[in-house]
Amino acid sequence: MPDDDASRAGGVDPRELWLSQDRPRRGRRPAFSREGIVAAAVELADAEGLEAVTMRRVAARVGAGVMSLYSYAPDKETLLELMIDRVAGELPAGREVTGDWRADLKAVARSQRANMLRHPWLPAALATRRTPGPNTLAFMEHVLAALRPAGLDGAARMEVFAQVTAFVAGHVAHEVAQASAAWTSERLAAEARYLAEVAADGRHPELAAVLASSREPADPDATFTRFLDRLVDGLDAEL
Template sequence: MTDAEYVNIWMRPERPARGPKPVYSRAQIAEAAVRIADAEGLEAATMRRIATDIGAGAMSLYRYVPSRDDLVELMADRVMGEIDIAGMPSGDWRADLTRYAEELRAMWLRHPWIATVQRSLPSFGPNQLLVVERLMGVLDAFVSIDENLGLIAILSGYIEGTVREDINSARELHRSGLSESQWMARSHPYIDRLVKSGEYPILMKIVTEARQPHLSRADQFRYGLQRVLDCIAAALPSTTGP
C-alpha cells in the first residue's frame, strides 16, 4: 500500500517493515500530546513541543506520526480509552446509556480541548471501535442496525452538544473575569427590563417559572439526558422495559 492510499493513521503499520527499530511508540507520543493539550490547549501540542517533552528530535517524530491530523486522531483515541465501558451491555439499556453519557461528559470536561476537534469522517482507532462495539451492543438485541445508528446518533449529539456548550461557556466566563453568578447578577437589570416590557412572554416564563436555569450544569445535563432516553424508549419494543 502506497502513502497515497492511506487515509488515516490506523492504516499505517506502527512498526515499519524497513529501517531502524522504533524508539518511541504512538502511545507515548499521544500521551505527551494529551498532557500538553490539557495544560495549554490543543494548539500547544506541536511536534516540536512533544519532542521536547519526550526527549526526541522534532523531525524524527514524523516517522511515527506523519501529519497533524494523524496526531489529533491519536489524541482523540487516547482519551476515548478513558471511558469505562466494562460490563456493557449489562441487560439494562437505560442504565448503560446513562453511564456512557456520564462517562463521555466527564472525559470531555477533563480534556476540554476535545471540543475544538472537528471530525466528520469515521474514526477507526482501537479505543473508539471498542466503545462503538459496546455502546451499540446495548441496543443491538432490540432494534435494527439502522435504527441503532440513528438512536445512538441522537444520544451522542445531545451529549456532545451539551458538554461543548459547557466548555465554551467556561471559556467565555474566564475571558470575562467573572464567575457565572457574577455574570448573571450583572445581567439581571437588563433581563428585568425585558421581562417587565411584556414583549417577551416566553422569556418571562423562563425567568419566573423555569426550574432548569437554577440547576447545576451537571443536573441540567441529567435532566435533558432523561428526556433523550425517554425518546429512545419510545422507539424500542415495549418488551424492553422503560
C-alpha cells in the same frame, strides 16, 4: 522537511495506522514510542488546548527531534486520530450490559461526559469524521451490544450511538465554554437587571413568564441528567 502541520495534511491509510505494530513508518527507528508521543500530545492538549498541539511542541515535550515524530505520525491529523483513540481507552468498554438499554445508554452518556470533561479538546476533535481505532471500536461494540434489547437494526443502533455522542459533545462544549467565561458576580447581576427590564417592557410576555417562574440554577450534573433523560425518553417513545 517542513515542520508546519498544515503542510503535511492527509494522514495515513487506516490499515497502516491501526493494524501495524508500534514502529516508525519509514527510516531508522527513533528512540521513542508512538504511545509516549501520543501521551505527550494528550497532556499538552489537556493543559493548553488543541491549538497548542503542534509537531514541534510535542517533540519538545518528549525531547525528540521533530523528524522523529513524523516516523510515527506524518501530520497533525494522524496524531489527532491517535489522541482520540488513546482517550477512548478510558471509556468502560469492558462493562457488561444489563439488558436495560435505557439505563445502559445513560451510563454510556455519563461516561462520555466524564471523558470529555477530562479532555476538554475532545468535543471539537470529534466534530470531524475519524477512523475508529481499537479503543474506539471496543467502546462502540459495547454500546451496540447495550442497544440490542431495543430491537433496532444495526443502522439504527449506529444512529442512536451517533446521536447520543453528538448530544454529549455539544453539552460538554457548552459546559467548558461557560466555565472558562468571565462570569463574575457583577456581570451576572448586570445581566439579570437587563433581562428584568426587557421582561417588563410588555413586548416579551413569554420571557417574562419564564423569568417569573425561574428556579435556582441546578448544578451541572443535575442539568445533564435532566437533558439526558429527555433524550432517552424521546428515543423510547419513538420506539
